[in-house]
Structure formats: C-alpha cells, structure tokens
Amino acid sequence: MNQRKNKPVIGISIGDINGVGAEVTIKALLDNRLIKLVTPVIYAHGKALTFYRKHLGIEDFNFMQIKSIDEVHHKKINVINVLEESPEVLPGMETNEAGKLALAALDHAIKDLKDNKIEALVTAPLNKNNINSPEKKFVGHTEYLTEAFGSKDSLMFLVAEGIRVGLVTGHIPLKDVSKNVTPEKIKSKLNIMMKSLKDDFGIAKPKIAVLGLNPHAGEDGLLGDEEENIIKPLIKEYKDKGHLVFGPYSADGFFGMMHQKKFDGILAMYHDQGLIPFKSQAFETGVNFTAGLPVIRTSPDHGTAYNIAGKNVADEGSMRAAILQAYDIIRHNGNWEEEGEL
Template identity: 75%
Template sequence: MNHKKNKPVLGITIGDINGISAEVTMKALMDNRILKQITPVIYAHGKAMTFYRKHLKLEEFNFMQIRSIEEIHHKKINVINVVEECPEVMPGVETLESGKMALASLDHAIKDLKDEKIDALVTAPLNKNNINSAELKFVGHTEYLTEAFNCNDSMMFMVAEDMRIGLVCGHVPLSEVVANVTGKRIKQKLKIMLKSLKEDFGIEKPRIAVLGLNPHAGEDGLLGKEEEEIIKPAIREFKDQGHLIFGPYASDGFFGMMHQKKFDGILAMYHDQGLIPFKTLAFESGVNFTAGLPITRTSPDHGTAYNIAGKNIADEGSMRSAIFTAYDIISQKADWEEDD
C-alpha cells in the first residue's frame, strides 16, 4: 500500500443519494487543501453527482468519471459508477433503489480496500432501513466492516479536536446494555482504545477516563453494583499493568465539569451516554472512527437528514473533518510524498 510517488488515495462511499451525503461530500471536496493532500475516489454514479452539481449550483465541483480504480487520476476528484443504471435521484425520499446503491458503494470500496488500491475509507451517511432485507441484517457501518475484515472486535470511537469517546456497547438496545457491560468487554475495548490512541493518534502514554454505568457511578453500590463488581476491577487490572486508566466517573458531572479536556480517551458504557455529550459539544466537527480494524475508516457524525436533502443548507464540517482525520491517521503510519 505504498503510493510514495503519489498522495494517499481516499475512498468515499456515497451513502444514500436521496439524503445529504452527496451534498456534504461535494462541498467538503471543494476545499482546495484536500486535493493537495489526497486523491479522492467517490463510489457513486456520475449521474447522481451531476444531478446535485446542477441542483445545488456547485459549478466549481468538477470530477473525472473512471471505470475502475486502475484508471485513477491523482490530480482530480474521481467517481466510479457502482451500479449500471443510476436510480432516480429524489432528495428527501427513502427508496429501495437508493439503498441498493448505498450497499453497492460500500461493497465496491471494501473490495478495493482489501486489494490495497485505496488507503483509507470515509463513509457518507446511509439509511439502514432501505438496506435491510431478508438476506441481510445491516446494523451499521461499524459492524458490517468488522465482519468484512474478519475482526473479532472493533470499537466505535467518536473523535473531535479535544475529545475522543469510545463505546463498550455500540448499536445495542438499552434493555440489553447491562448484560453487555462485562469485565471482558470493558477490557477488550480498553485494549483497542489504548492501541488506537498510540498507533492512530500518536499518543505515547494515553490517559483514559472510564465512565460509570449507573447514576452517580453507582454511589458505592447504593444505585447499582456494576461499578463495584465489574468496572472497578477492570480498571484496577489495567492500572496494575502501568496504564493511566481512571474512573469510573459519573457521566453528568464528568461532562458538566468539562473533564473530557483532561483525557486522551473516554470509555462510555453505552451509545447515548457517549454520543449525546459528543454531539452536543462537537456536532459540526465530530467524526466517527472505527478503531480496531486493519484499515482506516471514518465518517461524519450525522445521518442522512432527509428533511433538508437537496436544499443546499447541509453543513459539510463533519464530512470535511472525517476526510482530514482519515488523512491524519494514515499519515501517522506512513510518510507521503507531496505532489510538486
């Protein structure tokens, strides 16, 4: 995977073409710093990109249509058609065809990642409803990629400039969270987080805060026993190995006092415990990164936003951050030669 003479190649899956995915992708790629640093390849369809170029009056967005990754042009934005016929683009409307195209986009990019033709992946938002079928239970990008790359485990890692929040339980119903908060899982996620902070973010000796599960972090067993019986022993085990792991902290007080600024990583017990503060504090610049995979994958921290699709009001900040974060992570591992 060495493109020593070129910039790193970044694959972007288009997600749902009837949401804001194409809009935020196009607007983000119009930042002229990006083409100086990376070569983007959008897995989509030229007709869909042309539709939004006209519809959103983004005349400055130019792309080169290529049939496969082998035809890549390193000074342009490349678009690969992932389906023969482009579905009708209907901003704000959920269709089965746009779901099929979103999945085709992801599968095509996964193949090119496995063949080491692209160096990192940014996934634009898709809609799980129109991808799910009798043959495929699609829970989310994180789980789908974890399975595609035969990984035992991975971690949803929400990343912003001064905050990184990982989850013990990702897309798990709240009724099943307690059963999934085990010592084994906490230790697995802490291992993934430590490795990622060192290798992906270049932090030699990461400081990690672990949040409690119950209100007031259980209040010494008064409001729940998970902290005493499960979380504290896991923290102690890592501390005994010389790692800087602290907690468990009560989530409300932790974020209320802005303690996230004092740590390199935060391990939340479940989805909303981590994502509500994250999106409140970093919605326009936050990035979803999948830690623990053999490849680099980021995405914006928002969804398809059908309600504003095609209205030219979507904010591309999170998508731009996802692109630059992917670049930063792969640069942490390799020395790229800038184009002259």
C-alpha cells in the same frame, strides 16, 4: 501499504443519495487544500453527482468518471459507477433504489480497500431501513466493516478536537446494555482504544477515563453494582500494570465539569451516554472512526438528514473533518510520506 510518492487515495462511499451525503461530499471536496493532500475516489454514480451539482448550483464541482480504481487520476476527483443505472434522485425520500446503490457503493469500496487499492475509506451516511434485505442484515457501518474484515472486535470511536469518546456497547437496545457490560468486553474496548491512541493519534502514553454505567457511577452500590463488581476491579488491574486508566466517573458530572479536556480518550458504556455529550460539543466537526480494523475507516458523525436534503443548507464540516482525519491516521501509521501542511 508502502510509502509512495503520489497522494494517498481515499475512497468515499456515497451512502443514501436522497440524504445529505452527496451534498456534503461535493462541498467538502470544493476545498482545494484538501485536494492537495489526497486523491478522492467517490463510489456512487456520476448521474447522482451531476444532479446535485445542478440542483445546488455548484457548477465548479468537476469530476472524472473512471471504470475501476486502477484508472485513478491523482489530479482529479474520481467517480466510479457502482451500478449500471443510477436510481432516480429524490431528496428527502426513502427509496429501495437508493438503498441498493448505497450498499453497492460500500461493497465496492470494501473490495478495493481489501485489495490495498485505496488507503482509507470515508463513508457518507446511509439509511439502515432501505439498505436492509432478507439476505443481508445491516446494523451499522461499524458492525458491517468489522465482519467484512474478519476482525475479532472493533471500537466505535468518536473523535474531534478536545474530545475522543469510545463505546463499550454500540447499536443495541438500552434494555440489553447491562448484560453486555462484561469484563471481557470492557477490556477488549480499552485495549483497542489504547492501541489506537498510540498508533493512530501518536499519543505515547494515553490517559483514559472510564465512565460508570449507572447514575452517579452506582453510588457505591446503591444504584447498581456493575461499577463495584466489574468496572472498578478492571480499572485497578490496568493501573497495576502502569496504564493511565481512571474512573469510573459519573457521566453527568464528568462532562458537566468539562473533564474530557483532561483525558486523551473516554470509554462510555453505551451509545447515548457517549454520543450525546460528544455531538453537543462537536456536531459540525466530529468524526466517527472505527478503531481496531486492519484498515482505516472514518465518517461524518451525522445521519442522512432527509429533512434538509437537497436544500443546500447541510454543513460539510464533519465530512471534511472525516477526510482529513483519515489522512492524519494514514500519516500516523507511517504509511505515507508527509508532503504538505494544511
């Protein structure tokens, strides 16, 4: 995409309208500083947003309904109806209709992203149960987008101030993790992380920590041999090439001693190993970024939170951070002229 004079257009797929996605989106976009930087386009249905505007008593949230991305208005919050009829909004309830809208919103946004009509996509949380169908298996946003854009691989990269954590394995059962921790997979994720830290975050010589798979990083083979046979030789290979890659570290000691502050990125072997410490530190400001795609996609680091949906207590910090992170990555990639500071 070439540099333009207008603000970058950032799409927001609404996710499950019965979760907190609509609430955190509305609250985040009430921040006028954000609207000065980007032009938001929400893929949803105007009736769902109107429901939450009234239900939450946020009457000063205004939007403009457009039929397609070609009608985008840079001084407004834009909304595209992705289905003719909006499903009934039932905060906290899991419904098939909400799943249908969530998938339609995501697919519509992906099409506009492929057509270079939007500069980035921010995905609000959805429910994997009601979005799945016999025709379309949905494991997660990361996997769905990786397939949609034909990428060989991608990296689930959780980022916040002071901590960035990527995963070797993502949404797979714990019993399958060990057999998926291969030299090829670790190398692929490391390469994506290094390139992303350089291109997307502007770090010329990134310093990366690699965590071990087993307790105490295997204890020299006593508690598992993946560190000795797979991870250590691979780290040596990267060091020999002049890369700042270190480890393997025992995850508990690494985070317990706050060593994450010493590194630009951390590569964890499996989902909870990386996400538990990340969310403990940055739950309200963390962003899930899919590195390795030919496009920019971010999201809040939380789920649908049905238990608090519609109660006006959801924190919009992570959604705001996701939109701002997308904007920052657009600038780091050189796709946009900087027009102002927050």
